[in-house]
Amino acid sequence: MQFVGRVFGLLFVLLVIAQPGFAQEAVFPSGSGIGLVPPAGLVPSSSFSGFEDPAKGTSIVVTELPVDAYATIAAGFNREGLLATGIETISGPEEWPVQGAVVSKLIRASQVAAGVKYRKWIVLVGAESTTAMVTVQIPDGAKGALSDADVEKALRTLVVRAPASLPDQIASLPFKVADTSGFRPVRVIAGATLLLTEGPNDVAINSMQPMVIIASNLNTAPEAATRLEFSKKAFASLTGIKDVQSDNETSSEVDGAEWIEIDGTATDSASGDALYVAQIARFETNRYVRAILIVNATEKSKYADRFRKLAKSMTIN
Numbered sequence: 001m002q003f004v005g006r007v008f009g010l011l012f013v014l015l016v017i018a019q020p021g022f023a024q025e026a027v028f029p030s031g032s033g034i035g036l037v038p039p040a041g042l043v044p045s046s047s048f049s050g051f052e053d054p055a056k057g058t059s060i061v062v063t064e065l066p067v068d069a070y071a072t073i074a075a076g077f078n079r080e081g082l083l084a085t086g087i088e089t090i091s092g093p094e095e096w097p098v099q100g101a102v103v104s105k106l107i108r109a110s111q112v113a114a115g116v117k118y119r120k121w122i123v124l125v126g127a128e129s130t131t132a133m134v135t136v137q138i139p140d141g142a143k144g145a146l147s148d149a150d151v152e153k154a155l156r157t158l159v160v161r162a163p164a165s166l167p168d169q170i171a172s173l174p175f176k177v178a179d180t181s182g183f184r185p186v187r188v189i190a191g192a193t194l195l196l197t198e199g200p201n202d203v204a205i206n207s208m209q210p211m212v213i214i215a216s217n218l219n220t221a222p223e224a225a226t227r228l229e230f231s232k233k234a235f236a237s238l239t240g241i242k243d244v245q246s247d248n249e250t251s252s253e254v255d256g257a258e259w260i261e262i263d264g265t266a267t268d269s270a271s272g273d274a275l276y277v278a279q280i281a282r283f284e285t286n287r288y289v290r291a292i293l294i295v296n297a298t299e300k301s302k303y304a305d306r307f308r309k310l311a312k313s314m315t316i317n
Contacts, residue, residue: 025037026157026158026159027044027051028161029044029045029049029050029051029062029191030044030049030172030191031049031164031168031169031171031172031173031188031191032049032062032064032163032164032191033064033127033129033130033132033160033161033162033163033164034062034064034125034130034132034134034158034159034160034161035158035159035161036060036134036154036155036157036158036159037154037157038051038060038154039146039150039151039153039154040146040150041053041056041058041146042058042060045059045191046174047174047192047216047217048061048190048191048192049061049062049063049064049190049191049192050062050134050190050191056138056139056142056143056144056145057116057138057139057142058136058137058138058139058142058145058146059135059136059137060134060135060136060137060154061133061134061135061137061190062132062133062134062190062191063132063133063134063135063189063190064130064131064132064163064188064189064190065130065131065132065133065187065189066130066131066187066202067126067127067128067129067130067131068131069131070103070124070126070131073124073131073133074105074124074126077093077105077107077122077124078093078107082107082109082122086111086112086113087109087110087111087120087122088109088110088111089107089108089109090108090109090110091107091108092105092106092107092108093105093106093107093124094106094107096123096155097156098123098125098127098158098159098160099158099159099160100127100159100160100161101125101126101127101158101160102126102127102128103125103126104123104124104125104126104158105123105124106121106122106123106124106155107121107122107124108120108121109121109122110140111137116139116140117139117140117141118137118138118139118140119136119137119138119139119140119148120135120136120137120138121135121136121151121152121155122134122135122136123135123155123158125158125160127160129160129162129163130160130163132160134155134158136151136154136155138151166185166186166187166188169188169191170185170188170194172188172191173188173191173192173194173216173317174191174192174216174316174317175214175216175289175314175315175316175317176314176315176317177194177214177310177313177314178313178314178315179309179310179313180196180310181306181307181309181310181313182198182306183196183197183198183210183212183306183307183310184196184197184198186202187202192215192216192217193213193214193215193216194213194214195211195212195213195214196211196212196214196310197209197210197211197212198210198303207268207271207273207275207294207295207296208296210293210294210295210299210303210307211293211294211295212291212292212293212307212310213291213292213294214289214290214291214292214311214314215289215290215292216287216288216289216316217287217288217289220286221283221284221285221286221287221288222283222288224258224283227251227258227260227281227283228249228251228260231249231260231262231279231281231290232246232249232262234279234281234290235262235264235277235279238266238277238279238292238294240268240269240270241266241267241268241269241275241277241294242266242267242269243265243266243267244264244265244266244277245264245265245266246262246263246264247263247264247265248261248262248263248264249261249262250262256284257282257283257284258282258283259280259281259282259283259312260280260281260283261278261279261280261281261308262278262279262280263276263277263278263279263304264276264277264278265277265297266294273296273297274296274297274298275294275295275296275297276293276294276295276296276297276299276300276303276304277292277293277294278292278293278304278307278308279291279292279293280307280308280311280312282311282314282315282316284316287316288316289314289316291307291310291311291314293307
């Protein structure tokens with residue numbers, strides 16, 4: 001089980017589903033080491049790490065990953081690699097200046113998501129302290145939308161600074177976990193996702209350590225009548241695993257929220273290991289947070305109850 005690769009793939013899917021003049025200094029999303037001068041009309045988002053103009057459907061998402069993730073991501077940062085994720089490259093990759101980076105590249109692209117075509121710019125940043133992707137997304141043809149020149153002017157102001165401490169990044173998340181149940185936080189991604197594990201390594205290989213992912217979405221929660229079906233589809237589409245089988249599906253109302261719990265089995269796509277997989281989601285009116293456990297099937301009894309204790313302690317800020 002390749003911790004970084006799987007999490008990046010899941011996060012990418014989540015971000016696709018989710019989705020007065022220039023200031024003089026770069027603005028850094030809370031807890032982020034990547035900043036820029038946002039274009040007119042965009043403000044820091046309260047839902048993810050980055051900036052948005054909800055009225056125009058425009059967003060700039062800042063996704064930070066471990067330093068050693070750069071080589072893996074760079075290998076697929078090309079026309080063929082992005083096409084596999086539904087992104088159509090228009091030009092690039094090309095070298096792109098980012099203050100504080102060791103290497104950085106830009107791709108201009110387009111993508112159709114939920115029936116809407118978007119103009120996209122993706123900057124991959126490799127720095128001594130972090131790997132990052134900065135993704136700009138604008139609905140094609142939207143009235144009053146930013147021009148290509150507006151976007152690229154903003155992207156030329158990108159800057160890398162020393163990252164915030166992990167505790168500070170966790171404190172900036174739009175959710176809280178009151179009880180980590182012994183799992184160790186290792187990374188915050190895009191200001192909306194927390195990764196945890198247990199064991200000596202931050203990277204879990206071939207199911208040697210459990211992987212816990214907690215991801216939030218504060219804008220596009222499904223309607224109450226469709227939450228169970230939504231949760232089942234999300235469970236079945238987790239990246240990096242195959243042969244996903246749901247064994248239990250339950251729904252309950254607690255503390256003004258609906259909790260949907262699903263667990264079952266799967267196979268690790270890379271190693272062929274048998275896995276135990278669990279997903280617990282907390283739904284409120286127009287937002288939700290969900291926790292996912294992926295662990296070797298032989299360790300289900302060791303981690304299942306602890307994971308449930310962690311997940312049930314989640315609250316949304």
